[in-house]
Amino acid sequence: MKVFVTGGAGYIGSITVEQLIKAGDEVIVFDNLYQGHRDAVHPAAIFIQGDLKDRAAIDAALAAHRPDAIMHFASYTLVGESMERPFLYLGDNVVNGVNLLQSALAHGVKKFILSSTANLFDKPERIPIDEDERIIPGSPYGESKNILERILYWLDRTQGMRYACLRYFNACGASEERGEHHEPETHIIPLVLQVALGQREEFCIFGDDYPTPDGTCIRDYIHVIDLANAHILALRALDGGSRTYNLGNGRGFSVKEVVETARAVTGHPIPTRVVGRRPGDPAVLVASSEKIRRELGWTPQYPDLRTIIETAWRWHRTHPHGYAK
Numbered sequence: 001m002k003v004f005v006t007g008g009a010g011y012i013g014s015i016t017v018e019q020l021i022k023a024g025d026e027v028i029v030f031d032n033l034y035q036g037h038r039d040a041v042h043p044a045a046i047f048i049q050g051d052l053k054d055r056a057a058i059d060a061a062l063a064a065h066r067p068d069a070i071m072h073f074a075s076y077t078l079v080g081e082s083m084e085r086p087f088l089y090l091g092d093n094v095v096n097g098v099n100l101l102q103s104a105l106a107h108g109v110k111k112f113i114l115s116s117t118a119n120l121f122d123k124p125e126r127i128p129i130d131e132d133e134r135i136i137p138g139s140p141y142g143e144s145k146n147i148l149e150r151i152l153y154w155l156d157r158t159q160g161m162r163y164a165c166l167r168y169f170n171a172c173g174a175s176e177e178r179g180e181h182h183e184p185e186t187h188i189i190p191l192v193l194q195v196a197l198g199q200r201e202e203f204c205i206f207g208d209d210y211p212t213p214d215g216t217c218i219r220d221y222i223h224v225i226d227l228a229n230a231h232i233l234a235l236r237a238l239d240g241g242s243r244t245y246n247l248g249n250g251r252g253f254s255v256k257e258v259v260e261t262a263r264a265v266t267g268h269p270i271p272t273r274v275v276g277r278r279p280g281d282p283a284v285l286v287a288s289s290e291k292i293r294r295e296l297g298w299t300p301q302y303p304d305l306r307t308i309i310e311t312a313w314r315w316h317r318t319h320p321h322g323y324a325k
């Protein structure tokens with residue numbers, strides 16, 4: 001297939017591109033390099049530097065390359081930032097997604113994979129969280145993804161768009177060549193590993209007064225290659241109809257457990273300090289991925305936290321400054 005990947009220079013996008021190319025697909029990456037890195041783009045992919053604000057640029061790219069499907073990773077993605085700058089999310093994330101969808105339909109592209117989020121579930125009634133859980137977005141970020149999910153639902157009913165919404169829990173880990181590099185970095189595993197690399201003095205734990213066994217937040221950490229493979233399985237299944245999946249490992253780890261595991265992997269003491277809670281963070285998010293396992297036969301290759309952190313550590317040690325030259 002020919003796949004148009006927005007955000008294909010970013011963390012999850014670039015590793016999905018790598019997996020698509022391994023699977024024999026042709027890839028066109030469309031990315032504004034706001035958070036993405038040119039060097040993260042697989043050399044076999046066509047690269048277009050463009051912005052989803054620019055409808056004409058999307059039109060030109062789709063007209064030139066005529067893809068079979070779109071994977072839409074490009075997005076503002078930070079819960080905390082969205083609480084401070086809601087319109088970046090409720091405005092730009094939504095408008096950019098709508099631009100892309102309008103252009104897709106104008107060019108006859110009717111297969112679409114959306115990166116969605118566990119932040120749809122701020123007050124889950126059951127853990128692990130399955131697809132029937134009530135949607136209560138935890139932040140403007142989560143709401144922006146909820147709006148795009150709803151738009152896709154209506155485009156399926158009215159325009160024949162076939163979509164998959166993949167709600168990621170906590171993506172982490174690295175492939176041999178690609179890993180996680182955000183500026184500024186806000187994610188737990190790269191931050192903890194930066195302490196082990198001597199680039200930071202300590203790791204700040206955002207609150208230890210949550211209603212969890214050790215008081216720190218519990219999250220479901222899923223390896224980025226497993227996420228990438230879920231995209232490819234979902235893409236191949238779209239002819240059978242639209243679908244929505246929660247994607248995690250089905251097991252939660254607390255912030256303190258992540259730090260402990262990173263200490264074991266790196267051999268570094270990784271000092272920590274407890275600070276206040278981060279607005280928008282729910283206490284526990286753990287996915288049930290039974291549905292995608294059952295329907296698509298998805299099976300994570302990297303289910304355990306130690307292996308996940310080992311792959312991240314290998315990449316951070318070999319790329320101590322990420323993609324920066």
Ligand code: UDP
Nearest residue numbers: 079186187188191204205206217255278281
């Ligand atoms: N976290 C933390 N300190 C940090 C960054 C993250 O304690 O400097 C916690 C955060 O509160 C959450 C977990 O680590 O419970 C994962 O956060 P991350 O930002 O990596 O992903 P998110 O859950 O926001 O998608």
